[in-house]
Amino acid sequence: QKRYGVGGDRNYWAKEDERFRVTPENPNEPNRFGWVVEIDPFDPDSTPVKRTALGRMKHEGAYVQTTKGGRVVVYMGDDQVNEYVYKFVSAGSWRSLQAQGRSPLDEGTLYVARFEDDGRGTWLPLVHGEGPLTAANGFADQGEVLVKTRMAADLLGATPMDRPEWTAVDPRTGTVY
Numbered sequence: 001q002k003r004y005g006v007g008g009d010r011n012y013w014a015k016e017d018e019r020f021r022v023t024p025e026n027p028n029e030p031n032r033f034g035w036v037v038e039i040d041p042f043d044p045d046s047t048p049v050k051r052t053a054l055g056r057m058k059h060e061g062a063y064v065q066t067t068k069g070g071r072v073v074v075y076m077g078d079d080q081v082n083e084y085v086y087k088f089v090s091a092g093s094w095r096s097l098q099a100q101g102r103s104p105l106d107e108g109t110l111y112v113a114r115f116e117d118d119g120r121g122t123w124l125p126l127v128h129g130e131g132p133l134t135a136a137n138g139f140a141d142q143g144e145v146l147v148k149t150r151m152a153a154d155l156l157g158a159t160p161m162d163r164p165e166w167t168a169v170d171p172r173t174g175t176v177y
Contacts, residue, residue, distance in 0.1 A: 036062050036076075049103070053110065055088075057078040060166065071089055072090040076167065084113060086111060088109070111125050112152075114159050124157070126145050126152050133155065137155060
C-alpha cells in the first residue's frame with residue numbers, strides 16, 4: 001500500500017472522509033483509485049467506464065494512437081518519481097471490435113518500458129504467467145497484475161524515470177516522445 005501513497009501523513013482524504021480509510025472491513029479501498037476512466041463527451045447520459053486493462057498507477061495523460069492495422073495503442077506515464085512509461089495495445093482493430101459491440105480498450109496487452117544506456121528501448125509485456133509475474137511472486141491472475149502494475153513493472157526490470165508525464169507520437173514517423 002505504501003507504494004501507492006496509502007497510509008502515513010500524506011493520506012489527507014482519509015482524515016476527512018471515512019470512505020477513504022483502509023480498515024479490516026475495507027482493505028481494498030485504495031484499489032478504487034489510479035485507473036483511466038473513459039467518458040463519452042458526445043453522450044451526457046452515458047456511464048463512465050473504468051479501463052482496467054490500462055493498469056493502475058498515477059496516470060499522467062493517456063495518448064491514444066491508431067496503428068496502420070487499426071489497433072489502438074495508448075501511451076501513458078506514471079507521474080511519480082522513479083516510476084515508469086507504459087503502453088497498451090488493443091487485442092484487435094478498433095473497427096472489428098466496434099462491429100462486435102466491444103471497445104478496443106477492453107482487452108489487449110499492457111507493456112512497460114526498459115531503456116538501455118544507448119537510448120534503445122524494449123517494451124516488456126505485463127502478462128500473468130510470463131517471467132516473474134506468477135502466483136509465487138504475488139500475482140494470482142491477470143487482474144492482480146493490473147491492480148499491482150507498479151510492482152509487476154519492478155519485477156520485469158523496467159527503467160525508473162523522473163515523473164514521466166506527457167507522451168506524444170509523431171504521426172509521420174511513429175516515433176514516441
